[in-house]
Amino acid sequence: xxxxxxxxxxxxxxxxxxxxxxxxxxxxxxxxxxxxxxxxxxxxxxxxxxxxxxxxxxxxxxxxxxxxxxxxxxxxxxxxxxxxxxxxxxxxxxxxxxxxxxxxxxxxxxxxxxxxxxxxxxxxxxxxxxxxxxxxxxxxxxxxxxxxxxxxxxxxxxxxxxxxxxxxxxxxxxxxxxxxxxxxxxxxxxxxxxxxxxxxxxxxxxxxxxxxxxxxxxxxxxxxxxxxxxxxxxxxxxxxxxxxxxxxxxxxxxxxxxxxxxxxxxxxxxxxxxxxxxxxxxxxxxxxxxxxxxxxxxxxxxxxxxxxxxxxxxxxxxxxxxxxxxxxxxxxxxxxxxxxxxxxxxxxxxxxxxxxxxxxxxxxxxxxxxxxxxxxxxxxxxxxxxxxxxxxxxxxxxxxxxxxxxxxxxxxxxxxxxxxxxxxxxxxxxxxxxxxxxxxxxxxxxxxxxxxxxxxxxxxxxxxxxxxxxxxxxxxxxxxxxxxxxxxxxxxxxxxxxxxxxxxxxxxxxxxxxxxxxxxxxxxxxxxxxxxxxxxxxxxxxxx
Amino acid sequence: xxxxxxxxxxxxxxxxxxxxxxxxxxxxxxxxxxxxxxxxxxxxxxxxxxxxxxxxxxxxxxxxxxxxxxxxxxxxxxxxxxxxxxxxxxxxxxxxxxxxxxxxxxxxxxxxxxxxxxxxxxxxxxxxxxxxxxxxxxxxxxxxxxxxxxxxxxxxxxxxxxxxxxxxxxxxxxxxxxxxxxxxxxxxxxxxxxxxxxxxxxxxxxxxxxxxxxxxxxxxxxxxxxxxxxxxxxxxxxxxxxxxxxxxxxxxxxxxxxxxxxxxxxxxxxxxxxxxxxxxxxxxxxxxxxxxxxxxxxxxxxxxxxxxxxxxxxxxxxxxxxxxxxxxxxxxxxxxxxxxxxxxxxxxxxxxxxxxxxxxxxxxxxxxxxxxxxxxxxxxxxxxxxxxxxxxxxxxxxxxxxxxxxxxxxxxxxxxxxxxxxxxxxxxxxxxxxxxxxxxxxxx
Numbered sequence: 001x002x003x004x005x006x007x008x009x010x011x012x013x014x015x016x017x018x019x020x021x022x023x024x025x026x027x028x029x030x031x032x033x034x035x036x037x038x039x040x041x042x043x044x045x046x047x048x049x050x051x052x053x054x055x056x057x058x059x060x061x062x063x064x065x066x067x068x069x070x071x072x073x074x075x076x077x078x079x080x081x082x083x084x085x086x087x088x089x090x091x092x093x094x095x096x097x098x099x100x101x102x103x104x105x106x107x108x109x110x111x112x113x114x115x116x117x118x119x120x121x122x123x124x125x126x127x128x129x130x131x132x133x134x135x136x137x138x139x140x141x142x143x144x145x146x147x148x149x150x151x152x153x154x155x156x157x158x159x160x161x162x163x164x165x166x167x168x169x170x171x172x173x174x175x176x177x178x179x180x181x182x183x184x185x186x187x188x189x190x191x192x193x194x195x196x197x198x199x200x201x202x203x204x205x206x207x208x209x210x211x212x213x214x215x216x217x218x219x220x221x222x223x224x225x226x227x228x229x230x231x232x233x234x235x236x237x238x239x240x241x242x243x244x245x246x247x248x249x250x251x252x253x254x255x256x257x258x259x260x261x262x263x264x265x266x267x268x269x270x271x272x273x274x275x276x277x278x279x280x281x282x283x284x285x286x287x288x289x290x291x292x293x294x295x296x297x298x299x300x301x302x303x304x305x306x307x308x309x310x311x312x313x314x315x316x317x318x319x320x321x322x323x324x325x326x327x328x329x330x331x332x333x334x335x336x337x338x339x340x341x342x343x344x345x346x347x348x349x350x351x352x353x354x355x356x357x358x359x360x361x362x363x364x365x366x367x368x369x370x371x372x373x374x375x376x377x378x379x380x381x382x383x384x385x386x387x388x389x390x391x392x393x394x395x396x397x398x399x400x401x402x403x404x405x406x407x408x409x410x411x412x413x414x415x416x417x418x419x420x421x422x423x424x425x426x427x428x429x430x431x432x433x434x435x436x437x438x439x440x441x442x443x444x445x446x447x448x449x450x451x452x453x454x455x456x457x458x459x460x461x462x463x464x465x466x467x468x469x470x471x472x473x474x475x476x477x478x479x480x481x482x483x484x485x486x487x488x489x490x491x492x493x494x495x496x497x498x499x500x501x502x503x504x505x506x507x508x509x510x511x512x513x514x515x516x517x518x519x520x521x522x523x524x525x526x527x528x529x530x531x532x533x534x535x536x537x538x539x540x541x542x543x544x
Numbered sequence: 545x546x547x548x549x550x551x552x553x554x555x556x557x558x559x560x561x562x563x564x565x566x567x568x569x570x571x572x573x574x575x576x577x578x579x580x581x582x583x584x585x586x587x588x589x590x591x592x593x594x595x596x597x598x599x600x601x602x603x604x605x606x607x608x609x610x611x612x613x614x615x616x617x618x619x620x621x622x623x624x625x626x627x628x629x630x631x632x633x634x635x636x637x638x639x640x641x642x643x644x645x646x647x648x649x650x651x652x653x654x655x656x657x658x659x660x661x662x663x664x665x666x667x668x669x670x671x672x673x674x675x676x677x678x679x680x681x682x683x684x685x686x687x688x689x690x691x692x693x694x695x696x697x698x699x700x701x702x703x704x705x706x707x708x709x710x711x712x713x714x715x716x717x718x719x720x721x722x723x724x725x726x727x728x729x730x731x732x733x734x735x736x737x738x739x740x741x742x743x744x745x746x747x748x749x750x751x752x753x754x755x756x757x758x759x760x761x762x763x764x765x766x767x768x769x770x771x772x773x774x775x776x777x778x779x780x781x782x783x784x785x786x787x788x789x790x791x792x793x794x795x796x797x798x799x800x801x802x803x804x805x806x807x808x809x810x811x812x813x814x815x816x817x818x819x820x821x822x823x824x825x826x827x828x829x830x831x832x833x834x835x836x837x838x839x840x841x842x843x844x845x846x847x848x849x850x851x852x853x854x855x856x857x858x859x860x861x862x863x864x865x866x867x868x869x870x871x872x873x874x875x876x877x878x879x880x881x882x883x884x885x886x887x888x889x890x891x892x893x894x895x896x897x898x899x900x901x902x903x904x905x906x907x908x909x910x911x912x913x914x915x916x917x918x919x920x921x922x923x924x925x926x927x928x929x930x931x932x933x934x935x936x937x938x939x940x941x942x943x944x945x946x947x948x949x950x951x952x953x954x955x956x957x958x959x960x961x962x963x964x965x966x967x968x969x970x971x972x973x974x975x976x977x978x979x980x981x982x983x984x985x986x987x988x
Contacts, residue, residue, distance in 0.1 A: 079637045083611070102592065106615065123592075130588050130670075165637060182796065220797040225804035227797055227911060321584045323688035324720040330986070412590065451904045451939075453918045458939055458985035460916050462908060482908060482916070484939065484983045515582050515690040516594075537982055541912040543800060543814075543945055 033158045035193055036066055036088075038205055042145075044113045045197035048092045051114035053199065055121035057094035057101075059137060061198040061367060062113070064090050065409030070157065072187040074168040076176060082161060089409040092117045096124035098134025100390075102412040138392035138400050140369050142201025148363025150209040151356065152240025156189045157209075159241045167244065171271045175217050178275035181227075185215040185271070188236075188509070190521075194366070202368040210359055210521060211243050212236035212509055213267055219278035228281035228479075230274040231464055233299050233446055234265040235506045236521065238361045252504060255432045256467060256474045258445055260299055262504045263357050277465060277477075284479040287466065289538045293441035294483060294531045295434055300463050301422065302506025302524035303447040308487040309342075309349055310420040310524065312456035313376055314513075315387045315395065326513045327454030330487065331382070333395065340382040343491030346529075348423040349377040351386060353402055358419045358523035359507045360403075366413040369402035376420065380492070388415045407518040414514060421505070421525035425497035431528045434498055441469035442481060442536065447506065449482060460484045462539070480540040490531060498527035546575040546595040550709040553699035556599070556617055561703050563626045566603035566633060568645045569703045570839070573599050576696035581669035584688040586677045591669060601629045607642035608633045643860040646839040648705040654831040658738035661713035662695035668739075669693070675744040676719050685755050687748070689719030693739065700839060708835055715739050716961050720921065721751035722988075723759055728934075729988050730754025731901050731921035733776055735961035735968075737831065754900055754922035761934040763984055764925065770896035770952065771979040772889050772926070775960045775971040777899040777919070783965035784905055785913050785944040786877060789847065791856035795866065800913050800945060801853065808856060815851040815948040822846050823874030830959055830968045832875030842872035874967070881954035881972025889955050889975050891929045896975070898924040898931060902940075913943045918985055937988075938981035950977040 045062040052060035067087045073080045089106035090113050101124025103116040168185045175183040190210040197203045215232035237243050243265055250264025259266075259273060296304070312329040316322055331340070343349075353360050353371030364370055367389050375383050387395055388404040406413035435443065446464025453459070466481040467474045507523035548556075553573050560571040575597035582590045600613040603626070610633030614625040672691045680687035693715040701707045718733040732751040736742055773781075788794075794801040794808035801809045824844040825834045834842055838860060846854040855871075863870035890898060900922035908914040918939050924931045955973035 078640055080639070080641070082636060100590075102590075127588065127591070132587060161635075182798065218798050222797055222806060223804070225797070225802055227802070229798075229910075319585070320686065320688060320722070321589065323584060323686075323722060324582075324690055324718055327987075328722075328726075410594070449906050449908045449916065451906045451916045451918070453937065453939075453985045453987035454903060454920055455987035457987045458918065458937075458983060460908075460939060460941075460983075480909070482941075486986065516580060516692070535983070537941065539908045539914055539941065541909065541914050541943055541946065543912050543943070544949075 033155065035207070038195070041195040041205070042197070042203055044090055044108065044110060045195065045203065047110040047114045048090065048117040049197060049199055051117035052092065052094045052121055055118045057096045057121045057124065059095040059199050060117065061093050061196065062090060063366060063406065063409055064195040066193040067408060068157065068191040068193070070189040072164045072168060074172060074186070075184045076172050076182065077169065079165055087408060090116060091406065091409045091412065092120045093412060094120045094124050095135050095137070096121045097128035099124045099128035099131045100135060101127060104410040135390050136393045137389045138398060140200055140389060140400060142198070143204065143370070144201065145203040147205040149207040150238055150361065152209045152242070154241040155209065156211050156241040157191055167267065171215060171267050174268045175271040175275045178272040179219070179279050180217045180275035181220040182218040183215065183271065186213070188212040196364065196366065196368050198368050200368065204364045204368055206363055208362055209240055210236060210238050211240065213244060213265065215267065215271055215274065217271060217274040217278045219275070219282055221282050226282055228278050230278040230281065231446060232267070232270050232274065233260055233464070234267065234270065235299070236359055236509050237357050238359050238523070239357050252502065254297070254445065255435055258465060260297060260445065260504065280477050281479055284477045286480045286540050287442070287478045287536060287538050289536055291533045292536045293438045294534045295438060295441055295443045295469065296529050296531065297445040298504040298526045298528065299446050299506055300444045301526045301529060303450050304461055305420060305422055305524040305526065306508065306522065307450060307452045308456060308459055308485070308490065309376070310417045310522065312487065313385050314415060314417060315385045315391045316415050318385060319394070322513065325515050330455045330457050336382055336385060336395065341380055341492065342377045342382045342488060343380045344494045345380045346425065346494045346497055347377055347380050347491050349420060350374065350423060351376050351401065351403070351418040351420050353418045355419050355523070355525070358505060359521035360419040360523060365402040365404045366406050367400070367404040369400045369404065371402040374401060386415065386418060391415060405520050407520060411518050416513065416520040417511060417522050419523045422497060422529060424500035424503045424527040427499065429496060429498045431498055431502060434496060434528060434530055435469055435474060436472040438469045438530065439471055442478070443467040443469055443474060444481070457487055458484070459487065480538050482537050482539050484535045484537060490534065493531045493533055495530050495532050497529045500527065502527040546577055546597045547695060547697055547711070548573065548575060548699065550699070553697070553709055554701070554707065556622070557699060557701035560599070560601060560622050560626060561701050563623055564603050564630065564703065566605050566630055569601065569603045570645050570700065571599065571601050572698065572700040574696065574698050576694055578692065578694035579664060579669060580690065580692045581673050582690050583673045583677060586681055586687055588670070588673050591666065599625060601625045603629045603633050604642065605633050607638040607640065608636045609639060609642065610636055641861040643864065645702045645704055646706055649839070649841050651708050651834045651841055652826070653710060654825045654834045656710060656712035656737065656831045656833060658713045660738055660740040661693060661715050664693040664715065664739060672717065672744040676748045679745060679748045679752060680721055683752055683756065684724055685752060686722045686724060687719055689717070691715070691717045698833065706839060708839065710833055712833065713737060715742065717742065717744065717747065719748060719751050721755040723755055727988055728755045728759035729921050730758060733961065735959055737829065757924070758922050758934040761936045763936045766938060766981045766983050768978040768980055770893065770975065770977050772886065772893060772896055772898045772973060772975050774886050774900050774973050775958045777902045778974055779960045779969050779971045780902045780905045780917065781915055781942070781944040781947065782879065782971060783877070783967055783969060784907070784915055786967065788910070788913060789856050791858045791866070792862040794856060800911065801856065810853050810856060813852050814945065815848060816951045817851040818951055818954060819848050819851045819948050820880040821848040822878045823876055824878060825875060827876060827878055827970070830876050830878060830970050832968055836872035836875065840870060840872035842875060845871065847874065876968040878970045879957055879972060881957045884953070884955040886955060886973040889953060889973055890926055890931065892953070893926045893929060893975060896926045897935065898926055908941060913945050914941060915943065916941045920987065937985040939983045939985055940980060941982045942980045947976055947979065952977055
């Protein structure tokens with residue numbers, strides 16, 4: 001949903017004007033490697049906790065946040081923009097008289113933070129008057145003073161700007177040399193320095209790093225007026241600059257030679273491939289619509305998992321709290337009790353906030369709950385949902401799942417999707433083995449167009465690269481492919497998942513939910529998977 | 545502090561611009577007070593007020609540009625912001641597409657501010673939520689909604705003597721109304737600059753009516769249908785298409801407005817001759833700031849006239865390169881129509897489908913602007929001028945370019961806010977032939 005904000009930021013590159021406020025204040029690159037002294041953060045947090053208690057709050061949590069971002073935006077030979085931003089402040093959330101209250105301030109002083117705590121308490125007391133049932137928080141043990149850091153090998157914020165610019169311009173030159181008409185490449189780096197303290201006795205200091213390196217190559221046939229793009233096959237990751245090392249161990253070569261990427265990305269190699277494949281798209285025949293067996297690469301499947309499993313299993317959507325914005329869900333509490341047949345026995349889906357390299361990985365969530373891994377769908381049957389502290393009791397849980405998140409110190413934390421992934425198949429099976437068994441199919445690589453209804457039943461997905469499979473062999477590249485699904489039928493049509501040697505993640509920096517809207521980052525892993533008899537439409541049209 | 549007067553803003557900006565030693569300096573002050581209330585399951589869930597102010601300073605040494613922002617306005621902080629921008633500019637690579645700051649302009653003020661909207665307080669918000677909830681409860685329906693209101697100002701100045709200041713206000717109300725058994729869903733949305741024209745207890749009736757009437761929806765076969773798109777349903781497709789009215793994209797050959805062999809389609813017949821789009825920052829009820837993000841003055845201008853492309857958006861760089869005059873890029877989109885309401889269009893329809901709202905619209909193929917998305921919150925079958933029964937929601941795969949060549953009739957434009965567009969839009973309800981539904985959705 002918030003891709004628009006990102007695009008607006010990228011658009012600044014065109015020399016338009018000034019920074020949008022959502023990015024925070026612009027800072028010098030050298031400031032990106034500093035942190036706030038933990039003692040200062042603890043002093044601010046204690047001021048809020050004490051003020052809330054004095055004002056009559058029964059619970060209080062404080063988030064002292066410093067959110068850093070860096071964009072490097074290029075096209076062809078030009079660096080269009082370099083922006084480094086910082087947003088710092090404190091958010092205070094309390095329960096008073098059984099109701100939530102929240103207030104935030106960008107003033108990092110003891111007085112301002114104490115005032116925010118008092119205001120949050122006053123708001124909670126005012127809200128309590130119209131509250132029908134008091135907030136019930138699942139217990140969470142205080143953990144004392146602890147810290148957690150994304151296990152990065154190379155802090156991307158510390159890498160000199162020149163190295164980043166040289167990388168992107170090198171990528172652009174390689175794509176252009178390989179025949180690209182246009183190429184855009186971007187580096188987007190995030191560092192969330194989050195300090196959480198609560199009246200439960202926790203003081204948690206976390207340093208979270210994420211990286212994204214998207215590229216788009218465009219090929220144009222001037223004579224026919226036709227144009228095609230091929231997006232990069234990288235994924236946004238919870239990693240440092242080491243993700244861009246292009247290590248051989250991160251490469252997964254498809255049976256037809258397409259190189260996909262795991263925990264390491266070779267941006268230049270991908271840009272060259274993109275240039276060639278975009279040109280091939282201009283000449284590729286159009287798909288014949290009908291039923292096909294789909295073989296889906298993890299660079300594609302992540303988005304289908306995100307939309308058709310991750311979202312419908314969010315408890316706030318199931319209950320109706322998101323009815324006016326993100327939507328509700330076809331999943332009901334009864335379906336969980338009855339172990340609804342969500343997918344075939346091949347389908348086991350897990351939530352995991354601890355997975356290495358994932359966007360959602362943290363040590364503790366934004367209400368101080370230690371993160372974990374848990375089953376959502378086991379052997380095709382729906383077994384659980386995604387819940388936080390004030391929701392756990394609704395589904396009979398004694399503890400939160402640890403998936404509460406706020407995208408900024410100024411926004412209140414709420415339930416967000418954890419990393420949700422399809423488990424690799426238990427039987428040994430390679431992509432080549434899988435394709436060898438398909439008579440009439442399409443092999444899809446990369447994510448494309450996506451759309452799903454407000455209850456997560458009917459979805460349509462495109463992709464980046466489509467290859468026809470006939471009698472166990474990949475025959476040719478095709479175009480204009482999109483498939484339409486009804487969620488439970490689709491997952492019940494899954495007849496196989498490749499083994500763990502093929503497992504990779506994809507993910508999103510811009511998962512939108514809530515009003516006012518917040519974005520969250522989340523990864524989804526899988527191995528290549530096969531779905532039989534899926535409806536494929538042809539998306540080619542003529543404007544005359 | 546968050547809403548400064550023109551004099552206060554001018555004093556700060558003048559000081560900032562004078563502090564800079566760069567070749568040129570542009571400073572912009574913004575401030576806002578935004579309020580909101582959210583409700584779901586017939587209860588208020590969250591409410592808040594967010595105040596914000598920022599100063600952004602952009603300087604240039606030659607073609608090297610640096611930007612810094614700050615939210616403290618004492619003299620030392622102002623100087624720090626200017627020096628930081630200058631430091632960043634000295635380190636920045638040269639931007640070959642650099643265009644100097646906008647020269648001194650005369651901006652004609654536009655009526656973007658309403659005192660009534662700016663005066664909205666927590667009691668008002670609670671009443672909007674309460675009125676929505678009470679009306680729904682009385683009908684055994686469930687309300688989930690959101691009211692967001694705000695006032696703001698923008699002021700800017702540069703070292704060439706340019707200066708602008710204007711205040712604005714807006715409010716957006718949406719409410720989704722669902723039946724207790726989840727079989728019916730309706731929606732109402734209002735986007736206004738002046739809240740005095742708004743009444744939640746009146747508007748909520750639209751959501752209630754649609755929720756009640758959409759229970760027991762029947763399944764129709766997907767295919768091509770005559771449809772009546774209500775303004776909110778049409779706006780999502782049309783605003784998506786406007787993203788491609790960029791001259792550079794078209795000239796570079798990567799737009800549906802690119803011409804075979806090179807160039808763009810300005811002057812060409814692309815739509816039905818009844819299609820007329822204009823932009824006008826002073827449009828009553830749909831006013832926007834009289835300048836764009838680069839500080840260029842906006843003009844009242846045609847975008848599509850009688851189905852022909854008249855104007856594309858040129859950035860200042862691209863205009864200079866192509867020898868065109870750069871004009872402020874539009875902040876609103878006014879689509880011309882007739883005088884009929886949606887109800888009038890229904891009365892004149894033998895067979896068709898009424899679409900109240902569209903959802904999750906995404907690009908499928910930029911070559912043809914083929915979009916996919918779904919209907920929701922009230923889709924009905926029309927026969928002999930009457931709504932006969934609710935129908936299950938559809939997924940569509942349709943291009944707004946093709947859609948605007950298949951017009952039967954256009955109704956009277958109303959103001960709508962796009963879910964994912966910043967444009968203020970006046971869009972008519974429209975009756976269209978051969979709209980392409982490709983599958984059914986079980987979602988309510």
